[in-house]
Amino acid sequence: MLADVLQHKTDPEDEEKNKIISQIKSNALGLYAGTKEIIWSLSRESDNLNEVLMTIRQTGVELFSDTNVQFEFTGLSGMEPGAKIPPGHNRNIIMIFKELLSNSMRHAQATKVTIACRRETRGTVGIYFTDDGVGFDKEQLAGNGLSNIKRRADKIGGHIIINSGKYQGASCSLIFSILSN
Numbered sequence: 001m002l003a004d005v006l007q008h009k010t011d012p013e014d015e016e017k018n019k020i021i022s023q024i025k026s027n028a029l030g031l032y033a034g035t036k037e038i039i040w041s042l043s044r045e046s047d048n049l050n051e052v053l054m055t056i057r058q059t060g061v062e063l064f065s066d067t068n069v070q071f072e073f074t075g076l077s078g079m080e081p082g083a084k085i086p087p088g089h090n091r092n093i094i095m096i097f098k099e100l101l102s103n104s105m106r107h108a109q110a111t112k113v114t115i116a117c118r119r120e121t122r123g124t125v126g127i128y129f130t131d132d133g134v135g136f137d138k139e140q141l142a143g144n145g146l147s148n149i150k151r152r153a154d155k156i157g158g159h160i161i162i163n164s165g166k167y168q169g170a171s172c173s174l175i176f177s178i179l180s181n
Helices: 002-009 015-042 049-064 089-108 145-155
Strands: 070-074 112-119 124-131 159-164 170-177
Touching: 002 015, 049 070, 049 089, 049 112, 049 124, 089 112, 089 124, 089 145, 089 170, 145 159, 145 170
Parallel strands: 070 112
Antiparallel strands: 112 124, 124 170, 159 170
């Protein structure tokens, strides 16, 4: 709010100062959102599967909002309203899909990104990510992204499959257990 006040008091012609003020506002909003997410992940409601899925959807909507990438999230309405996940799983699930969305945004040159979720066998849920980007060769990647994704899936006892090929886009499926109602 103070950044808005400062921006109103700054000469609109002073591009350098206005750019710095905009960056301060952006950083403050990012810090607020991150703090809100941490607090949410520690709250007792964080075992609600639908809240986890809505967080993933909101992350994608925000990430691709001012881009040429079409983002689609499906399957939320088909989830059981009271479905619960084991404590601590929420953060790992969210971080897996944040990594996938971020990689798609930064590296894939995709025009369409989709996430679909659905109930699998009794007691399991699947979340499926795809993009139509340039793809990648898993053997030639030099980052920690894929290993972090696999490590997080292991932490929740999930089954993860990541597929990609040069100029073939990328896909990832995560299947994990939910608690019985």
